[in-house]
Amino acid sequence: MxxxxxxxxxxxxxxxxxxxxxxxxxVLMMAWMNQEAYQETIRSGFATYYSRSRMKLxxxxxxxxxxxxVIEVRIDCDADCILVLVEQTGAACHEGYASCFFRKATQxxxxxDKVRLVDPESxxxxxxxxxxx
Amino acid sequence: MxxxxxxxxxxxxxxxxxxxxxxxxxVLMMAWMNQEAYQETIRSGFATYYSRSRMKLxxxxxxxxxxxxVIEVRIDCDADCILVLVEQTGAACHEGYASCFFRKATQxxxxxDKVRLVDPESxxxxxxxxxxx
Numbered sequence: 001m002x003x004x005x006x007x008x009x010x011x012x013x014x015x016x017x018x019x020x021x022x023x024x025x026x027v028l029m030m031a032w033m034n035q036e037a038y039q040e041t042i043r044s045g046f047a048t049y050y051s052r053s054r055m056k057l058x059x060x061x062x063x064x065x066x067x068x069x070v071i072e073v074r075i076d077c078d079a080d081c082i083l084v085l086v087e088q089t090g091a092a093c094h095e096g097y098a099s100c101f102f103r104k105a106t107q108x109x110x111x112x113d114k115v116r117l118v119d120p121e122s123x124x125x126x127x128x129x130x131x132x133x
Numbered sequence: 134m135x136x137x138x139x140x141x142x143x144x145x146x147x148x149x150x151x152x153x154x155x156x157x158x159x160v161l162m163m164a165w166m167n168q169e170a171y172q173e174t175i176r177s178g179f180a181t182y183y184s185r186s187r188m189k190l191x192x193x194x195x196x197x198x199x200x201x202x203v204i205e206v207r208i209d210c211d212a213d214c215i216l217v218l219v220e221q222t223g224a225a226c227h228e229g230y231a232s233c234f235f236r237k238a239t240q241x242x243x244x245x246d247k248v249r250l251v252d253p254e255s256x257x258x259x260x261x262x263x264x265x266x
Contacts, residue, residue: 004243016149016163027160030149030214042238075243077226077232081163083234093210100209101216105175108135110208132210 007035009080019047019092021099022071022085029100030090033082044062045070048085064123066090091117094124094132140168142213152180152225154232155204161225161234166215176239178203180217183225199223214222224250227257 007013010033014032021028031049033041037057040048044059049059060068068086075082094098095116102114147165156162157164164182166174170190173181177192180201184191194200201219208215226233228249235247 004238011144018151018163020160027151027153027216027248030151030163030209043220073238074234075236075238076163077235078233080248083160083232095210097210099217100211101207103136103208105206105208114183122221 005033005035005038005075005082006079007038008076011127013081014050014052015080017047017049017084018080019068019084019086019088021088021092024098026099028068028086028088028098031042031060037090038082040082041070042073047086061089064090065095066092067121068092076085090123094120096120096123135254137212138168138171138208139165139212139258140171144165144213147183148213150180150215150217152201152219152221154221154225157231159232161201161219161221161236164193168224171215173201174217175206175259180219194222197223197227199225199256201225204241210215214228225255227253229253229256 004014008034008104013034017033018030020027023130032052034050037048037050047060047070048058049058067089070084070086072085091098096118097114098117103110146167147162150164150166160253165185168182170181170183174229180192180193180203181219182193201223205221224231229251230247231250235245236243237246264266
């Protein structure tokens with residue numbers, strides 16, 4: 001039995017957190033959690049990260065409505081990386097794609113090989129910051 | 134078209150890199166790549182990371198033989214996280230599990246709910262460092 005994520009091993013108290021779609025198994029995004037974000041994720045049942053640019057908790061989907069309902073939380077062998085399996089509402093990516101990893105390496109550079117699900121402009125108001133760290 | 138990972142956005146030039154099994158879609162591990170590790174990954178076709186503890190390139194599986202053949206390389210919207218889809222030989226985790234994420238959050242703490250594939254002692258010699266960052 002293990003206590004849980006070891007935030008002392010983090011970078012400034014932040015651990016990388018990977019969100020994976022519990023149904024499609026697609027890797028959706030990678031963001032950061034501090035202890036508070038992790039506890040809020042567990043408490044609320046919705047993925048909550050720490051925004052390094054805004055320097056505050058980031059309730060994923062708070063503006064876009066594209067929330068991530070937590071199905072399962074896992075930690076890695078060193079307890080310094082968190083994997084969250086989620087049910088994603090809408091698009092995980094602030095650019096409107098299901099996953100932030102919508103670009104693939106090819107001989108000609110990185111090319112988008114995914115279809116945009118939503119128009120970002122329909123989701124984010126110009127006055128507010130988009131749903132990204 | 135995008136050039137590729139933006140290592141200037143990394144932490145000390147390091148970007149998080151997620152390895153996902155191209156067949157099972159299981160998230161196997163998370164490690165770090167600097168530009169050199171990334172270029173070696175592309176050049177060799179096998180996942181290569183940067184070991185923060187050993188402060189050098191880490192050819193995944195160089196001791197254990199548990200290499201990761203690269204099937205696909207993706208980057209996220211901000212070009213500051215790398216997703217590598219791989220064909221994993223043996224176990225990704227130095228503790229002998231297919232994935233490093235072998236522990237799951239439960240009401241009673243984190244519990245191992247995966248089966249160990251290999252005995253770590255049969256893979257790593259006592260004199261050498263195990264296949265982890």
